[in-house]
Amino acid sequence: MTERVDVAGLQVAKVLYDLIEEQVLPGLGLSSSTYWKGLASILDEFAPRNIALLEQRDLLQAKLDEWYGSHSGKRINAEEYHAFLLEIGYILPDVDDFNITTAGVDSEIARIAGPQLVVPIMNARFALNAANARWGSLYDALYGTDVIPENPGEEKGSGYNPVRGVKVIAYAESFLNNSVGLKGADHQAVTRYFVEDGQLQADLANGQITGLTAPDQLVGYQGKSDQPSAILLVNNNLHIEIQIDRMDAVGKDQPAGVKDVVLESAVTTIQDCEDSVAAVDADDKVLVYTNWLGLMQGTLSEEFKKGDLDIRRTLNPDRVYTSAQGREVVLPGRSLLLIRNVGHLMTSEAVLLPDGSEIPEGILDGLITSTLAMYDLKGSSNFQNSRTGSVYIVKPKMHGPDEVSFTVDLFSKIELILGMPTNTLKIGIMDEERRTTLNLKACIERAKDRVIFVNTGFLDRTGDEIHTSMEAGPMVPKTVMKQQAWISAYEDWNVDIGLATGFSGQAQIGKGMWPMPDEMAEMMRIKIGHPEAGANCAWVPSPTAATLHALHYHEVSVPERQRQLLQSPRADLATLLELPLLEGENLTSEQVSSELENNAQGILGYVVRWIDQGIGCSKVPDINNVGLMEDRATLRISSQYIANWLHHGICSPAEVSAVMKKMAVVVDEQNADDDNYTPMSKDFEKSIAFQAACDLVFKGRQQPNGYTEPLLHRGRRRVKAREG
Numbered sequence: 001m002t003e004r005v006d007v008a009g010l011q012v013a014k015v016l017y018d019l020i021e022e023q024v025l026p027g028l029g030l031s032s033s034t035y036w037k038g039l040a041s042i043l044d045e046f047a048p049r050n051i052a053l054l055e056q057r058d059l060l061q062a063k064l065d066e067w068y069g070s071h072s073g074k075r076i077n078a079e080e081y082h083a084f085l086l087e088i089g090y091i092l093p094d095v096d097d098f099n100i101t102t103a104g105v106d107s108e109i110a111r112i113a114g115p116q117l118v119v120p121i122m123n124a125r126f127a128l129n130a131a132n133a134r135w136g137s138l139y140d141a142l143y144g145t146d147v148i149p150e151n152p153g154e155e156k157g158s159g160y161n162p163v164r165g166v167k168v169i170a171y172a173e174s175f176l177n178n179s180v181g182l183k184g185a186d187h188q189a190v191t192r193y194f195v196e197d198g199q200l201q202a203d204l205a206n207g208q209i210t211g212l213t214a215p216d217q218l219v220g221y222q223g224k225s226d227q228p229s230a231i232l233l234v235n236n237n238l239h240i241e242i243q244i245d246r247m248d249a250v251g252k253d254q255p256a257g258v259k260d261v262v263l264e265s266a267v268t269t270i271q272d273c274e275d276s277v278a279a280v281d282a283d284d285k286v287l288v289y290t291n292w293l294g295l296m297q298g299t300l301s302e303e304f305k306k307g308d309l310d311i312r313r314t315l316n317p318d319r320v321y322t323s324a325q326g327r328e329v330v331l332p333g334r335s336l337l338l339i340r341n342v343g344h345l346m347t348s349e350a351v352l353l354p355d356g357s358e359i360p361e362g363i364l365d366g367l368i369t370s371t372l373a374m375y376d377l378k379g380s381s382n383f384q385n386s387r388t389g390s391v392y393i394v395k396p397k398m399h400g401p402d403e404v405s406f407t408v409d410l411f412s413k414i415e416l417i418l419g420m421p422t423n424t425l426k427i428g429i430m431d432e433e434r435r436t437t438l439n440l441k442a443c444i445e446r447a448k449d450r451v452i453f454v455n456t457g458f459l460d461r462t463g464d465e466i467h468t469s470m471e472a473g474p475m476v477p478k479t480v481m482k483q484q485a486w487i488s489a490y491e492d493w494n495v496d497i498g499l500a501t502g503f504s505g506q507a508q509i510g511k512g513m514w515p516m517p518d519e520m521a522e523m524m525r526i527k528i529g530h531p532e533a534g535a536n537c538a539w540v541p542s543p544t545a546a547t548l549h550a551l552h553y554h555e556v557s558v559p560e561r562q563r564q565l566l567q568s569p570r571a572d573l574a575t576l577l578e579l580p581l582l583e584g585e586n587l588t589s590e591q592v593s594s595e596l597e598n599n600a601q602g603i604l605g606y607v608v609r610w611i612d613q614g615i616g617c618s619k620v621p622d623i624n625n626v627g628l629m630e631d632r633a634t635l636r637i638s639s640q641y642i643a644n645w646l647h648h649g650i651c652s653p654a655e656v657s658a659v660m661k662k663m664a665v666v667v668d669e670q671n672a673d674d675d676n677y678t679p680m681s682k683d684f685e686k687s688i689a690f691q692a693a694c695d696l697v698f699k700g701r702q703q704p705n706g707y708t709e710p711l712l713h714r715g716r717r718r719v720k721a722r723e724g
Contacts, residue, residue, distance in 0.1 A: 002282055002349065008036040010043070010359075011352040013282030019289060020368075027297075028374050030418075038417035039351070039367055043359055046410055050344055050360040053403055057705060060435075061468065063088045068471035075583075076472070078574055085577075091438050092401060099502030100448045102426065104388040108336040109452050109508050112237045113536035113558035114267035115546040116510060117335065120276040120617050121291050122284070124302040125313060129543055131295060132316045133266035134335040135241070136547030138175070139250070140260075142168045145520035147548060165250060172261045176242070179235040179554040181213045190256040193244065195225040198324040200233075205255065220321030220329040232321050232329070235554050239264040239331065241319075266546040268508075268537060269335040270428075271295065273365055274342045274396055275460075275632040276617035278610050280716045282350040285361075289368050295337060296375045298382025315383050336392075337385050338428060339373070341365035343397030344406070346709050362395075363410065369393065370414050370425055377424070389421070392452055394428035397460065399705070400435040401442040408447050423450045428508075431494050432457035432633075433464045433705070438576060440497045453537070454503070455510030456494045458487070463636035465580065466644050467706030473581040474648040477595045478641055484580040492571035495534045500570070504562045511538035515629050517619060520548055531556035534565045541629045582650075592651055593659075598623050599638040600656075600663040604680070604693050606630040608667060611689035611715040612678050621670050623663075635696070635708045643700025653698070660694055688715050688722075 003014040025032055067084055085091040119130035142148050143156065143164060148171065150156065154164045176187040185204050192203040199211050200218040212218060212233075219239065223229035231242040241262040245251040251259030273279065273288050294300025301314045316333040323329045342365050347358035373391040375381050386392070395407050404427075411425040427447050429436070431454050436443055444451055465486070466475050476484065491511070498509040511530040514523045523540075527549055530538035536558045540546045587595075605620035619627040628634070645651050664680040664687075671677040680690040692715035696708055703710065 004352070008033075008040040009354050010036065010040055011354075011356070012036070013286075013350045015282050015286050016289075016350045019286050019293075020371075023290075023293065024371060027380065028371070028378070030371075035371075035417075042363060042367060042410070042413055042417070043353065045413065046363055046406070047353070047360055049406055050363065053344055053399075053406060054704070056402070057399055060088060060090055061705070064090070064468060065471045068469065072471075072473075076579065078577065082574070082577060085438075090435060092442055095442050095445045097500070098445055098448060100444065100451055100506055102448070102450055102452055102506060103423070104390050105426070105452055105506065106336055106386055106388050106390065107237075108267045108332075109392070110506055112267050113531060113553050114238055115265060115540045115549040115553075116508075116537040117266040117269040117543070117546055118272055118276065118340070118513065118539050119269060121271040121273055121339075122277045122279060122287050122616065124291050124294070124300060125304060127271055127291055127295065128300060128302055128313045128315065130266065130269045130271070131334050131337060132313075133269065133543035133546050134264060134316070134332060135262050135319070136265040136543055136550075138172050138261040138263050138547055138551075139168050141520075141544045141547040142171055145544060145548070146518070147171070147521050147524055149521075160249065162253070169250075169254060169258075175551060175554070176240070176261065180217050180233045180240060183210045183213050185210045187256075193228060193231050193242065193256055195221050195228060195231075195324055200231060200324075202256075218324055220323045222321055225322075230321070232331075236557050238267075238550060238553055240554075263547050263550045264331075265550045266335045266540070266543060268338060270338045270340050270394055272340045272617075273369070274340050278614040278616040278712070278716055280614075280713045281720070282348075284614070285348060285350045285364070289372060292339060292369055293372045293375070296372050296381055296385065317383070334383060334385075338392035338394050339369045340394035340396060340428075341369060343395070344403060345397065345704060345707055346713070366393070366407075366410050367414050367417075370411075370420075371418060374418065374420075377420070389424065390426050390452075391424055392426045392428065394430065394453075394455075396430040397433060397705075397707075398429065398436055398443070399433045400439050401446050404429065404436075404443045404446040408450065411450065426450050426452040428453040428455065430455055430457055430460075432460035434461070434468050437461065437490055437493065438573070440493065441501065444497065444501050448501070451507060453508035453510055454494055454498050455508070455537075455539075456491055456512055457633060458482070458491075458512050459633035459637045461490060462487075463633070463640045463706050466637070466640040467700075467703075469579050469581075470640075470644055470647060470701055472579050473583070474650050475641065475644050476580050476582055476585075477587070477591065478599065478637070479595070481580060484578070485575050486578050486580060489571045489575035491533065493573075493576060495565065496570040499534065499562055499566050504559060504566075508537045509535050511535040513539040513629065514541055514545060514549075515634070516626060517541040517545060517629055518627050520545060524548060524551070528552040528555065531558050532561060534558065534562045536562075587650065592645075592655075596642065596645075596651060596656065596659045597663060599641050600659045600697075601666060602628070602630060603635060603638050603642075603696060604660065604663050604667045604690070605670065606635050607693040607696070607712070607715075608671070608677075608680060608689040610712055611692050611719055613676055614716060614720075623666070625670070632708050632712070635712075636706055639696040639700050639708060640706045642697045643706075646697070647701055656697060657694070660690070660697070664690055688718050691715070 004011040005017040117130040173187045190202045219232040221228040233240045243260040244257045245259045246257035248259035251257045318333045321329040346361045348361035376385045609615040617631045620630040668679040680687040
């Protein structure tokens with residue numbers, strides 16, 4: 001049983017109460033009585049509204065189910081369908097044109113286009129790695145990944161391979177030539193860099209001296225001007241640091257003594273309380289909040305062993321340079337941090353209402369993460385996060401404008417209670433639910449004074465597409481879903497609406513995650529499409545991926561691309577409404593079996609770690625042993641797929657049960673080297689993880705909007721109770 005403290009009519013878990021009372025309020029000068037009364041007043045006003053919004057979701061879904069059922073077996077008439085969605089309020093009338101008016105936005109969000117990391121905040125080491133990923137070694141990123149192929153003689157090996165190193169250096173020099181080029185020469189020809197008369201100069205192997213094609217790309221240097229240890233350059237608002245050390249193992253063999261090229265990489269990072277964590281009770285929530293507190297105070301640290309070394313990781317300091325004119329230049333050493341709260345669906349037992357019911361978890365997240373960020377706002381942190389006095393809260397899984405309004409009103413109430421200036425709390429809108437996509441302009445309008453991004457999420461968005469239209473018919477296989485017309489329209493629509501409402505130079509337009517952390521060569525081939533599409537940030541799965549993806553933003557000027565797109569036709573709402581149905585296509589038994597096995601394997605590989613070990617985000621080998629980053633969004637789409645096919649008779653319950661057991665054996669084998677792993681196939685009936693995975697499929701139609709959280713939380717709590 002959770003030990004609780006009665007305060008302001010609420011029953012607060014003692015572990016949470018102690019955190020707030022002992023580590024949070026004293027440093028902020030906030031009154032304990034006022035604080036808890038503030039939470040109670042928030043709950044009085046917003047908990048009933050939260051419930052009403054969830055009931056509205058269910059009501060609209062019931063109307064959709066009924067309409068699809070009455071049109072079963074008929075081709076859907078687009079005009080009739082659109083009229084129906086308007087009639088029931090699923091689509092709202094369009095709003096007049098407007099521009100967002102968000103003020104006090106840091107340049108990392110308003111002006112700098114670049115990669116964005118998303119990291120589970122429950123893992124302090126990962127959280128610190130991501131925060132420190134503002135700067136990354138291009139040499140390391142190239143050397144350690146398949147961007148440089150491992151041809152014979154060019155393998156990574158256990159130690160430094162100079163042959164591979166030559167390939168890495170050549171790649172980096174080519175990048176420098178394209179982004180910060182020299183007049184009449186290549187960087188390969190440089191024997192010395194130096195700063196003279198306010199400009200970067202370069203001695204060449206042929207005895208000549210040259211400078212930058214664009215001299216204003218020089219920002220500063222470290223060391224002596226005639227023998228700098230680092231040269232700082234800028235291109236497309238992103239910085240490049242050429243590090244020089246002729247005594248270094250790499251630099252000694254390079255004519256100019258260059259030992260590395262360091263890139264400004266993860267410009268922003270979302271510290272995630274939601275899809276990538278497994279926080280199911282008060283203890284878990286306190287870990288989430290404690291790590292965010294450490295980040296906001298600048299004190300978070302983590303000790304671990306790496307080989308024979310004991311390592312203590314902390315936040316990186318700022319980077320200091322001398323400008324060409326002799327002035328000090330200071331650049332942030334850390335990524336600008338955003339915090340993703342949970343959505344409206346789940347409740348938390350960390351605080352109970354007077355009637356003993358759990359409070360909405362999103363409300364709790366809103367108040368506490370904002371409170372902890374006050375350490376940054378008051379300037380009492382060791383390291384500054386926002387230099388403009390803002391707190392950036394990403395809000396996921398909102399369905400339509402009314403749910404955005406709820407969040408905006410909640411933020412206003414939190415600001416009032418905490419004594420924050422109006423619109424301190426900024427909102428990032430995740431465009432990952434169908435009703436939000438179709439009403440995106442109205443969603444943005446409701447938050448126009450505080451919105452700082454809209455971001456697409458293919459996986460959650462597809463999961464909602466399937467669940468919303470579950471009764472319409474069987475969906476096309478996942479392998480061809482990305483080829484459907486609505487997906488392209490969805491991605492374009494998000495950019496088009498963002499640009500039309502004044503996001504350029506004001507806020508982020510984001511794109512989703514690259515799911516294969518070991519496939520960096522393919523990422524480099526594909527992900528340049530994100531800045532080319534006009535998005536000024538896109539998610540990457542690791543600091544290494546951030547450094548590599550940063551190259552794309554040097555290649556593409558996003559502001560220029562956005563100006564071009566403003567003159568192009570917008571995506572079409574009618575295309576967004578096209579349902580991805582099979583519509584008479586007959587799948588072979590082999591196609592069905594392959595799709596089932598692929599989805600089942602992904603479900604089980606993720607769920608078993610979530611339930612048994614509390615790992616909310618992990619690299620799960622797929623059926624072909626390709627590592628995929630999995631979180632609740634990937635789980636939602638896989639489980640909804642099988643639920644949809646079951647419902648429409650594409651497969652039978654017996655087939656699915658057999659596939660789940662078959663794939664459980666495969667997953668057990670893939671995790672055989674994990675000492676903390678509990679095999680599912682030894683006893684399917686007693687494996688809580690296996691039963692939860694099956695429930696996600698067989699009870700998928702009954703889950704609210706197809707979400708996986710209720711069943712995952714129930715299973716994880718059962719495991720924690722069993723383990724004591």
